[in-house]
Amino acid sequence: MFNFRNLACALAGAALLANAPAALAADYPSRPIRVIVPYAAGGSTDQLARVVAQPMSEALGQPVVIENRPGAGGTIGVDAVVRADPDGYTLLFGNTGPNAVVGLMRKVSYDPLTDLQPISTVANVPMILAVPAGSKAKTLQDFVAEAKSRGSAVNFGSVGVGSLSHLTGEYFNMLAGTSMTHIPYNGGAPMVTAFVTGELDAAFVTGLDGAAFVSSGKVRYLAVGTPEATAVLPGMPAIADSVPGFRSIAWFGVLGPKGMPQEVVDKLQRVVADAVARPETQRIFSERNVEAKSSTPQELTRIIEGEIEQWKPVVRDARIEM
Structure with missing residues (x-):
């Protein structure tokens, strides 16, 4: 005989699972957030990350803790984020190097376009x-x-x-x-x-x-x-x-592991954008010849795609290997 009680329990369980991401997003964040900087403390990437971490912490109501994971051209830190739970509590302060060009010069353990969730740029830094x-x-x-x-x-x-x-x-x-x-x-x-x-x-x-x-x-x-x-x-x-077509600009931004709930991505994007727009952030960045600039996740994806396309022939023709 068909067991309607079992069916009802199964449907209820499925509903709970379907609503889990929404429930997570509603409570997010409920504990400190870790932002991995894939370079040593004190460097340019670390400096910029710490400038935006404070206003992000204030807006989210939880500590935003910078964790430095240097090594292998930044790829060790990126790999740690790729392997983290996609719950929004482990983020990456990424940039052009490990998130676009390093993979053109040697094998890396992740795909920058499919293994990470772009959230927002923070700054553009011209060469x-x-x-x-x-x-x-x-x-x-x-x-x-x-x-x-x-x-x-x-x-x-x-x-x-x-x-x-x-x-x-x-x-x-x-x-x-x-x-x-x-x-x-x-x-x-x-x-x-x-x-x-x-x-x-x-x-x-x-x-x-x-x-x-x-x-x-x-x-x-x-x-x-x-x-x-x-x-x-x-x-x-x-x-x-004088050199038509020349363009070289580094970007810095916030990304997370692939699979984060969309509500969490959206909330973090708003928080990062607000942190970047603060007059104090704008002032500090300007003093360092840095353009404070946020983006949508889709815009950051297009930036990474464009960089891979731009630097691929340079790496090939100059025969650059790491």
């Missing part, structure tokens, strides 16, 4: 062409002319093989028709210090890395990697003015 203060190149046009005439005798530094500063230099070579030699360093500080000792002719840096050296008069900026002039660096010409 900047910098030269030593004593360089003969006073303008971007001067630099391009010198680089073409001297060929591989002109070098450029980066914060490491496969970094965005490395890829940007190779991208410049491709579009400008130059053949600068790449010299990798172990991080931003030793690279920028190399300017002072005369080891480098140029480098592509962020304002976060180079600000102290520029203010000290030891380094000069020539042009910025945004498609056109930007308020982040007032009066600075765009590299694209």
Whole structure:
């Protein structure tokens, strides 16, 4: 005989399971949230994460705790988030490197487009062409002319093989028709210090890395990697003015594991956007030559897709491996 009691229990159980994500979202968050930064404490990614963590904590009513998981170009931290429960209590403060380009240069344990849930960007950081203060190149046009005439005798530094500063230099070579030699360093500080000792002719840096050296008069900026002039660096010409089509901008943002309840994603997106829009956040970012900018999850997905498409031929043609 058909057991209507068992059927009723099964239907009730199914209803509870179906409503579980909604119930989770309604109570979210009920405990501290962990934000994994895939780099060491004190670096540029860590700095930006901590600026937005405080207003996020205030809005959510729970501590937002930064946890640094450095190593393997940021992929160790990303992998930890990919493997976490998709309940909104483990998030990633990601960026261009491990979330778009590292996987083009070596095998990684995750797919940046299918294993993570984008939530919102936090900032855009343009790459900047910098030269030593004593360089003969006073303008971007001067630099391009010198680089073409001297060929591989002109070098450029980066914060490491496969970094965005490395890829940007190779991208410049491709579009400008130059053949600068790449010299990798172990991080931003030793690279920028190399300017002072005369080891480098140029480098592509962020304002976060180079600000102290520029203010000290030891380094000069020539042009910025945004498609056109930007308020982040007032009066600075765009590299694209002399090298058509050039664009190099790092992004920073918040992501989570795939499978998070949509209500939680939506709530976090609103909270991140509000944190980014705060005047204090805008001020701090502006002082660091950073554009505070939020996005929708869909916009961040398109950004990552676009970066993979942009940097794939650069990695291939320059034969970059990590």
